[in-house]
Amino acid sequence: MPAWLTRSLQDNPRLSDWLSLEVPGRVMLRSGKVELGQGIHTALVQIAAEELALDPDRFDLPPPSTRRGPDEWLTASSQSVESGGMAIRVAAARLREAALAAAARLLNREPSQLNLQQGEVLLDGNATGHDLWSLSVCIDWRQDLRSGAELKQAASYRLVGRSLPRRDLPGILAGGGFLQDLTLAGMLHGRVVHPPGPGATLDSVPTATFQKRFGDSCRLLQRQNFLAVLAGNETVARQAADFLAAKVSWRAPAIDIPEDIVPWLQQQPARLQRDDPVVASEVGSTLTATYSRGFLLHASIATSCAVARMADDHLHVWSHSQGLFLLRAQMARVLALPQDRIVLEHRPSAGCYGHNGADDAALEAGMLAMAVPGRPVRVLWSRGDEMSAICGSAMAIELKAGLDGEGRMTGWQATVWSGTHTSRPGAGGDINLAAAAACDPQFASRSVVDVPEAVGAGALRNVIPLYDLPAVAVRHHQLTQLPLRTSSLRALGAHPNVFAIECFIDELAHAAGCDPLDFRLRHLTDPRAINVLKRVSEMAGWRPDAETGNGMAQGLALARYKNRAAYCAVVAEIELAETVKVRRVWCAVDAGIVINPDGARNQIDGGIVQSLSWCLKEAVHSDEGAFASLDWDSYPILHFSEVPEIVTELVAPVGEGAGEPMGVGEVSQGPATAAACNAASRALGTRLRHLPLTRERILKAL
Amino acid sequence: MMLDPVPPPAPAPEEPVSLHVNGRAADISLPKDATLLEALRNNLGLTASRFGCGLEQCGACMVLVDDQPRHACRLVAADQTGCMIRTPESLAEDALGRLLVESFIAYQAAQCGYCLGGILITSYAWLRGLKGEPSRAEIARTLDPHLCRCGAHPRILAAVAATAKAWLDRPR
Numbered sequence: 001m002p003a004w005l006t007r008s009l010q011d012n013p014r015l016s017d018w019l020s021l022e023v024p025g026r027v028m029l030r031s032g033k034v035e036l037g038q039g040i041h042t043a044l045v046q047i048a049a050e051e052l053a054l055d056p057d058r059f060d061l062p063p064p065s066t067r068r069g070p071d072e073w074l075t076a077s078s079q080s081v082e083s084g085g086m087a088i089r090v091a092a093a094r095l096r097e098a099a100l101a102a103a104a105r106l107l108n109r110e111p112s113q114l115n116l117q118q119g120e121v122l123l124d125g126n127a128t129g130h131d132l133w134s135l136s137v138c139i140d141w142r143q144d145l146r147s148g149a150e151l152k153q154a155a156s157y158r159l160v161g162r163s164l165p166r167r168d169l170p171g172i173l174a175g176g177g178f179l180q181d182l183t184l185a186g187m188l189h190g191r192v193v194h195p196p197g198p199g200a201t202l203d204s205v206p207t208a209t210f211q212k213r214f215g216d217s218c219r220l221l222q223r224q225n226f227l228a229v230l231a232g233n234e235t236v237a238r239q240a241a242d243f244l245a246a247k248v249s250w251r252a253p254a255i256d257i258p259e260d261i262v263p264w265l266q267q268q269p270a271r272l273q274r275d276d277p278v279v280a281s282e283v284g285s286t287l288t289a290t291y292s293r294g295f296l297l298h299a300s301i302a303t304s305c306a307v308a309r310m311a312d313d314h315l316h317v318w319s320h321s322q323g324l325f326l327l328r329a330q331m332a333r334v335l336a337l338p339q340d341r342i343v344l345e346h347r348p349s350a351g352c353y354g355h356n357g358a359d360d361a362a363l364e365a366g367m368l369a370m371a372v373p374g375r376p377v378r379v380l381w382s383r384g385d386e387m388s389a390i391c392g393s394a395m396a397i398e399l400k401a402g403l404d405g406e407g408r409m410t411g412w413q414a415t416v417w418s419g420t421h422t423s424r425p426g427a428g429g430d431i432n433l434a435a436a437a438a439c440d441p442q443f444a445s446r447s448v449v450d451v452p453e454a455v456g457a458g459a460l461r462n463v464i465p466l467y468d469l470p471a472v473a474v475r476h477h478q479l480t481q482l483p484l485r486t487s488s489l490r491a492l493g494a495h496p497n498v499f500a501i502e503c504f505i506d507e508l509a510h511a512a513g514c515d516p517l518d519f520r521l522r523h524l525t526d527p528r529a530i531n532v533l534k535r536v537s538e539m540a541g542w543r544p545d546a547e548t549g550n551g552m553a554q555g556l557a558l559a560r561y562k563n564r565a566a567y568c569a570v571v572a573e574i575e576l577a578e579t580v581k582v583r584r585v586w587c588a589v590d591a592g593i594v595i596n597p598d599g600a601r602n603q604i605d606g607g608i609v610q611s612l613s614w615c616l617k618e619a620v621h622s623d624e625g626a627f628a629s630l631d632w633d634s635y636p637i638l639h640f641s642e643v644p645e646i647v648t649e650l651v652a653p654v655g656e657g658a659g660e661p662m663g664v665g666e667v668s669q670g671p672a673t674a675a676a677c678n679a680a681s682r683a684l685g686t687r688l689r690h691l692p693l694t695r696e697r698i699l700k701a702l
Numbered sequence: 703m704m705l706d707p708v709p710p711p712a713p714a715p716e717e718p719v720s721l722h723v724n725g726r727a728a729d730i731s732l733p734k735d736a737t738l739l740e741a742l743r744n745n746l747g748l749t750a751s752r753f754g755c756g757l758e759q760c761g762a763c764m765v766l767v768d769d770q771p772r773h774a775c776r777l778v779a780a781d782q783t784g785c786m787i788r789t790p791e792s793l794a795e796d797a798l799g800r801l802l803v804e805s806f807i808a809y810q811a812a813q814c815g816y817c818l819g820g821i822l823i824t825s826y827a828w829l830r831g832l833k834g835e836p837s838r839a840e841i842a843r844t845l846d847p848h849l850c851r852c853g854a855h856p857r858i859l860a861a862v863a864a865t866a867k868a869w870l871d872r873p874r
Contacts, residue, residue: 037814037852165810172815173803173822175750175791183744188710217714221705228705234744235736236714301754301762301816301851335704350754350816351852371705383755439705598810602857606813609853632759632849640842643855 003660009087009145012070016141018091024133029061032072033080034322037351038665039599040080042167046595047085050159051092051152053117065345066324074323077456078565078663081595085661093149102138103130154593154659163598179320179347180305184376189234190368191241193227193248194385197627198485200252201225214240221371226438230368254625255483262292265396265417273478279411279471287511288400291500293691294619296392296489297635302350303381304357306365310373315342319362320349323424327359330425331366334436334443355424355487357381357389363433384630391620392489393419397500407512409523411471414463419479419486421458421493422451448480456562461493462670465501466560467523491666494561498670502557506678507687516556517542527655528590532569533558535651536588540571551576555679557671566591566662572675576683579695582612582676587648592662594650600664601648607668608646613638615673617692719780724792732779739763739774742789750790750819761848764820765789771824790819793826802826802865811861813852821848825862829869836866
């Protein structure tokens with residue numbers, strides 16, 4: 001299958017799925033990929049503008065909607081440029097071909113004599129009087145794109161590869177741009193009083209007291225364990241929800257998350273999901289080490305939000321969901337509405353790093369809107385709601401490897417304990433929307449599935465080392481009854497797996513008496529991996545004999561995201577006192593053809609900062625049987641003063657597949673954490689294997 | 703599965719409140735204990751100040767109250783009568799504010815951008831009193847009351863540093 005025939009294109013094969021010419025002088029580009037703060041719409045317009053030889057300012061890209069499509073499944077897994085961008089590239093190239101063919105017929109010329117510049121058809125550089133818009137009626141908009149198009153050669157690119165500024169930033173700086181800013185006439189404000197954890201049941205609701213306090217200015221809506229308020233004014237809705245939250249009592253299963261999470265994870269109910277036969281290393285010694293990461297929160301700066309309105313038998317919902325069509329299908333089941341009577345339209349919220357509360361909030365708003373037909377309802381979550389909704393799973397990873405007498409690895413065995421990395425709406429056939437289960441137990445989730453390995457895996461993402469190994473065996477304990485709801489968080493299992501692998505490689509290098517850089521190079525044959533590793537070591541001035549006195553040290557790490565996307569190598573320089581301070585970070589990435597280099601570096605650097613926050617500070621904790629990471633004091637993230645200087649370089653791609661673009665949104669998380677941990681271990685003289693690298697853990701290791 | 707229909711809620715009792723926002727008088731009516739953030743966003747349509755936590759922990763709602771950065775999420779609007787309030791929207795109205803916004807665009811100092819309104823306010827208030835060229839660490843300390851989850855910090859620091867330099871070097 002050719003590289004350009006991506007899933008986005010296969011699922012949406014018509015020219016009209018992607019492009020239309022509705023306003024003279026402008027091109028309407030459609031995408032199912034949503035803006036999450038990653039700048040994807042700027043990059044997608046660049047791709048279309050390149051193939052059409054048209055100024056990017058002349059494109060409109062409306063927010064994705066289920067009303068029209070395209071249906072691109074999810075905006076996730078760093079696939080937006082790889083899959084969605086490729087589809088747009090083919091569509092735009094085909095529109096150029098179709099327009100030139102139509103003009104050639106009208107002018108009695110060969111298409112090869114004509115070209116398209118800024119929408120105008122030129123013959124020998126002169127205007128012909130025909131342009132994209134006048135030719136629109138001659139174009140078959142239903143044509144099938146799966147037969148491909150003649151794509152521009154990379155050498156002639158004028159827009160792809162340039163750092164165009166974000167299209168949405170001026171509007172954001174001027175104060176708009178977010179779903180939370182959407183105000184509709186007559187809009188009511190809803191707040192949901194969420195349970196303290198999965199499986200909690202409402203014990204008592206002080207209906208009479210509530211009524212006495214708020215009267216008709218606020219409605220209380222309840223069904224089983226779903227409890228919400230509705231007011232005409234946001235202040236009243238907030239006060240009513242706070243009032244109720246303080247007074248209702250719940251019966252909730254205990255949540256006890258110990259700090260020493262490895263034995264706890266190993267004791268959780270589990271299903272053996274994968275169990276490869278182990279090939280014992282025949283020669284030399286064997287090393288074993290166990291690594292762990294705690295539960296992580298999305299911790300977006302905004303709280304989840306949705307606006308919905310039921311009118312004319314149609315439910316219209318504005319949501320910051322990553323997967324509008326997936327959500328619509330499950331909302332239809334819950335609300336007993338046909339899918340074609342639900343429209344889900346995207347509006348951005350603050351940064352989205354995976355499956356957060358967006359989908360849940362959308363159903364809540366839909367339910368409330370249906371209780372007051374004709375009136376728009378806005379639902380906004382509290383900070384505590386946002387923190388406690390969905391986590392990235394904790395993971396324990398036990399690694400075992402053999403070393404021969406020449407310092408070469410002879411075999412590798414990984415055992416992973418992890419909760420699921422997907423419980424998105426529809427996953428495993430379940431609805432997976434919290435409000436549905438709260439209203440009716442028949443809607444509760446029953447299955448626990450993970451992301452299939454064929455689409456990149458969840459807990460096993462990046463579990464296979466990038467290095468040349470004669471034998472690798474994987475065992476996967478899928479934890480099935482965790483007390484917290486877990487789902488996709490940026491990089492999924494790639495973060496803990498790369499952290500574990502790259503720290504273990506340092507341990508093996510040490511055991512082999514070898515520099516970590518040399519040890520890696522000795523086990524690599526992939527030229528692109530070697531390239532980024534060598535480049536980052538040059539950038540950082542990596543020296544095998546570097547003195548590690550004064551608590552300063554460098555650490556190194558490498559990964560290829562999902563073992564099939566972009567390559568990333570990181571060197572972190574840390575200063576160790578009672579805490580780990582990351583001073584500087586160097587990063588080299590090979591992402592193939594890069595559409596917008598500044599946007600790519602922004603994603604990579606942001607990934608590094610977020611990863612260092614995970615590495616140094618973050619893990620969910622409980623207190624007296626309850627979830628206790630409910631705000632920024634109890635779940636601190638990296639502050640400005642703790643952010644290192646970062647130098648990121650996009651290296652020229654080499655070798656096979658160099659001409660294909662590869663997503664960078666999740667490429668740096670694993671290597672950044674591993675490099676920082678390797679540096680800290682080097683400075684400390686003892687191995688750190690458990691995240692986060694808190695002051696307490698450092699003092700214990702000292 | 704549906705919730706039982708309810709009659710739309712009746713309007714809540716409100717009280718008149720006089721505010722002074724971005725150089726203009728604003729006479730509005732609010733429920734008791736409405737926050738300044740709710741008043742700015744819902745009554746005055748000033749959405750650049752954003753709700754992040756309601757706990758004075760993230761800084762997304764930062765505004766100037768009599769030239770001091772304050773969290774609008776916990777200030778009671780009615781208590782701000784007589785104060786001069788400025789929101790990020792007002793930055794377009796003066797030279798330093800415009801310089802700051804231009805720097806954020808020049809450095810593409812954002813990912814999602816949700817935290818930026820508050821960051822602009824704190825940066826602006828600090829830059830106004832700036833005496834000499836600041837170090838990266840000084841700017842970082844100034845912005846420590848603000849959280850950013852996307853990791854745009856290095857760019858934000860660079861954008862504020864560039865504004866500081868341009869502001870100090872301005873023709874006077």
